[in-house]
Amino acid sequence: MNTSQGTAGGAPAPPDERTVLGEVAQMIAGVLDDDTGTDTDASADIGADIGMDTTLGDDLEMESIDLVALSARLEEWYGPRVNLAEYLAGLELDEIIELTVGRIVAHVRSALAEGS
Template structure:
């Protein structure tokens, strides 16, 4: 599975647009985009995103572990880039298939 940031950003952007529906259609999503201030994501949106990440990356990307250290304020300021970096790092650490 590709672990480059550009590909992952494209995947995450697609997931976010799906989660946000009509609201996300006109919003530019970049590495600096924040979940709360820019995208207006609420907890139910984050749960939906977690499910999509699980479906796409399986157990390789443990989103629950990633967000477990965030409080509400930290989660609001979380950037798409930080999530992309976490995904890329998780994929690089995945053992090669034999």
């Protein structure tokens, strides 16, 4: 199940892009699925349509509060090294609005590489 989380004592190679993309896409689908309050009906198979160029805002219609939920899921899955809140706090608002899935994948991979 958890293919990319570091194992205690070992120094595993950081996971490849495709693996992380698959995991992040699943988390995004979960966030959208959880958000019963929105008018959009996000189905579970949305994860399959998510690619590196998919934008969180324009393409997935994610609101900023959905990003908070995603951030919590990322930390839960990968551990505290992956800190989306801190990462996004360092970006300009325009960059956050235009955020792509690929940018999150790259952040996850670099954070995991730094920590290993």
